[in-house]
Amino acid sequence: MFKIEERSSALESNGKIQVELHRGAKYPHRLNFYDKPPLYDVSIEEFETSALDRLRILAEIESSAARNRTWEETKAVTSAQCEKYLPLKSSTAVGVDREAQRRTDHLGHFVLRLAFCRTEELRRRFVKAETTLFRVRYETDDSTERESFLNTRDFNWIAVDKSEKDKYKQELLSYQGRADTFEADKYYKVRWTRVPDLVDRRKVLLKGGWAYVPSREQSSIVYQEFETHLERDLLVTARCMPRLDEDTRLGGILDNLSQGFLAGVSSEWSAAPTDINGEGIKAEMVDDLAAKHFPMCMRNSHQRLRADHRLNHFGRLQYGLFLKVLGLSVEEAIIFWRKSFDRINDDTFNKMYKYNIRHSFGLEGKRANYPAKRRILTSGGDPGCPYRHFSPENLQSALLSTYGPQGLTSTDLYEVMNTVKGGHFHVACTRVFEITHSSSGVKKGDGIGGGESVTHPNQYAAKSMELAKAKEEKAMEMSIHCSSSSPTMSIRKRSSNGVPDQKAEALQQYQDSDGHFTLVRNFRLADLVTIMNGVCGSLSIFSSARYLLNNDIDNLWWALSLPLAGLMFDFLDGKVARWRKSSSMLGQELDSLADLVSFGVAPSLLAFVVGLRTYLDTVVLTGFICCGLARLARFNATVALVPKDEAGKAKYFEGLPIPSSLGLVAVLAYWTRQGWIEGQQGIPWGTLTLWGEAGGRGELHVVSIVFALWAAAMVSKTLRVPKI
Incomplete structure (x- = not known):
């Protein structure tokens, strides 16, 4: 019925363009x-x-x-x-x-x-x-x-002939047909289940399970x-x-x-300075604005929404009205909440949430245009005021993890927590605002302007966005003004683009000096002490290698002793930094790398040297090193999340700290003294053959299980070791 017609010319005699189909x-x-x-x-x-x-x-x-x-x-x-x-x-x-x-x-x-x-x-x-x-x-x-x-497809529609069309003329005309064009109109009939939308809109005549579709509705x-x-x-x-x-x-x-x-x-939205003004906020902008400008109460609501994909009714009302006053239109609000509740389908969302969103904008019900809620403090439920309702430990962790990237330190936290203990929750919120906006020129006592304290979440967010816009405009003017200045000035001014001034100055020391040994000259004394930890670990590794080459027991004893010397340097570097009141950005990274060498790689190689040399033994020892590496990386990334004492120090370690591997080194030293090593009496407790023959790839020393458990304890999230 429907065939492809091959056309050799692009124009018909009437001048109409024809489609040229190439074979x-x-x-x-x-x-x-x-x-x-x-x-x-x-x-x-x-x-x-x-x-x-x-x-x-x-x-x-x-x-x-x-x-x-x-x-x-x-x-x-x-x-x-x-x-x-x-x-x-x-x-x-x-x-x-x-x-x-x-x-x-x-x-x-x-x-x-x-x-x-x-x-x-x-x-x-x-x-x-x-x-x-x-x-x-x-x-x-x-x-x-x-x-x-x-014409290339068979849609299984049946053209209605003239006699059938005339038979149902009056009924067809009643479905929006026109009498003057009825004779020229074409109709097709298909099973009604194929056009449910037309049936729902009463656009077609139904007869015996067939739908009579006019050509204009053929699509x-x-x-x-x-x-x-x-x-x-x-x-x-x-x-x-x-x-x-x-x-x-x-x-x-x-x-x-x-x-x-x-x-x-x-x-395609990007956080351009001209967009962050509280007007015309898009749904896609909320994540970025929350991270930079929201007060603790609203940021907590946002984080819970992103983590749980839900908020209770009052939480949605508070947060929704906050976003509304901030500049989120009703259309963008619907988009934002729909994407946030991504675990439900459209029908459920429309039934359960869409009406309430429109109601809060005054478009449903009594059409009252509700303002944003300000009485967060008196709300005992979710979300409430974090400064009032969070436990001290949770509040400390939340503040550091939330505002640490914006400049809040443990020293500042001590001051904020004292204010919270006094019951001055709005003052604590204001102090956090002052600290996190110090790079914009806000000083202690300034509040959100003229010494005014934060009394409303939108007050906090609006002022924060205002300062950010002014800061970026100033940075842009400075960039233009200083375009012909020295590279050093350009780098320092650029710190207003989001990098704290102190951090920019710390980085600048590596730009301000040239010549040989510049990096070494920039080290602090504490950094050099940390490097000595790495030196001890490296010497231990080489001593183990010498023992494997010449079987000289003195080399093995040196290899066993040097990690302990590394621990002494690891303990001293913090003491030296506090004594000298001087540290560098390299310190934390140096400490982790040195610890990995002295307390991860060196003990694993020592275990190999004394006799853990089967294929499965090496797999376990490799895992031990990698777990130590993961432990150090996690510590650097999450140290701000661990609750602190009044002095601002972490109360405990999550998982075994990697220097604890010296306990295993001490056991290896005892075995060496007793002669329980490879080439003498052999490793205690012997081996297990998990598969294959004895001496094959399936053989494992029982002692390796201890190393495996130790590695698991280092990366454990639930094991908490109190700090001494």
């Missing part, structure tokens, strides 16, 4: 039902790029739906995005590589199928967005090319066919996914694509 064209039409997968090799870069370009468009389509845009607005926005990221010219266009464009479109669609076939929710959202994209292309396609595309059949076809193919793809999971290169890419879609990858 060798792989993609003869702009429209595509994506029946056949791309059976050709592509690079990883092309694989990812084609999907990302398409993903931007689909995310914008979802955003349009969340913003309640009309169809014409959605079509205009989507067309503009397509022109920018995924151009797809018609077959009559000249001067473009149509095959390349359609190949990219084809590839991107199938890559996203792989990313979105995994769950029912992802499949539903993908089908909805893809169907909208197809509809946009269908409506903007050249009519002749569109007709040519339709609904096409859209429904596309949607049904895609749903079926996604299920087929999902069943094939276990085979694809064997390719480790693609797993991360596909995960990022699906997560990017859920997060709204289409956003």
Whole structure:
């Protein structure tokens, strides 16, 4: 019934442009039902790029739906995005590589199928967005090319002949038919289940299970066919996914694509100074604003929302009104909350939350425009005021982890906690504001201006954003004014771009001096003491190697003794730093690296030297070193989260500290004294053969289990060792 007609000329006698179909064209039409997968090799870069370009468009389509845009607005926005990221010219266009464009479109669609076939929710959202994209292309396609595309597929519609049309004339006219064009209008009949949208809108006549569809509504059949076809193919793809999971290169890419879609990858907002003014805030901006400008109460709400994907009713009300006053419109608020509650479907969100959001903006119910809540202190429930309702330990940890990057130190924390103990919670909040905005010129006692204390969350956030904007404008003016100045001045002024001045000055010392041995001259005395720890560990390693070469027991004793000397230097470097009241940014990093050498690598090599030399022994010892490395990295990253005492020192270690490995070194020294080492009496407790023959790869010394347990204790989150 529907055939492709080969045309050899581009023009008919009436002058109308005809679509020229090339026999060798792989993609003869702009429209595509994506029946056949791309059976050709592509690079990883092309694989990812084609999907990302398409993903931007689909995310914008979802955003349009969340913003309640009309169809014409959605079509205009989507067309503009397509022109920018995924151009797809018609077959009559000249001067473009149509095959390349359609190949990219084809590839991107199938890559996203792989990313979105995994769950029912992802499949539903993908089908909805893809169907909208197809509809946009269908409506903007050249009519002749569109007709040519339709002729290539059998949609199983039946043309209604004249006698049948006349039989139901009056009924057909009652469904928005026009009597003057009735004779010229064409009708098709299909099973009513194929056009549920038309049935729902009462656009078609129903007779005996058949829907009589006028030609002007023919597109609904096409859209429904596309949607049904895609749903079926996604299920087929999902069943094939276990085979694809064997390719480790693609797993991360596909995960990022699906997560990017859920997060709204289409956003192009960047935190430009002109945008951070409390007006016209976008949903995508909230994460960045929360990290930089929100008070503790609202930041706590934001963090809980991101972690738990939920807030209770009063928490949503407080936080929602706070964002509203900050400048978040109702459309952006709906988008923000929809993305935050990403574990529920659209229907549940609309029923449970959308009305309340609109109600808070005065668009529902009694249409009262509610102000933001200010009585956080008296709220005993969630979220409440952290300064009043958090325990002292939790408050200290929360303040350091939240505001540490903005300049809050343990010394400052002691002052803040004393204010909290006195019950002056708003003063504590104001003091935190002063400390974290000191780089913007705020001094102790200034408050949020004129000595005024913080009494409202929006007061805190608005002033913070105002200071940030003024600071960036000043930095921009300074950059222009000093563009011809020395590189040194340029580097120092740039510290206003987010790097604290003290940190910038600490870094500057490595820029201000030239010549040989500059790095050494910049070391503090405490840094040199720390390096001696690393020297001891390195000498222990070489002494172990010498013992393996010449079997001289003196070398082994040196190797066993030097880590203890390293511990002494590790203890002294902090004492020296406090004595000299001088430290550098290198100190913490040097300390971790030296500890890894002296208390991680050196003890592991000693264990190998005394006899833990089987294949599985070396695996355990390698794990021991890596756990020590992970322990040190975690300590550096999370030390601010550990509760502090009144002096600002951590109360305990999370997991065994790596210097505790000297306990194992002491055991090895005792064995050496007793002769219980390789080449003498042998390692105590012997070996276990886990698989294979004795002496093979499956053999393990029982003592290695102790090293494995010790390694696990170093990376434990629940084991807490009190500090001495």
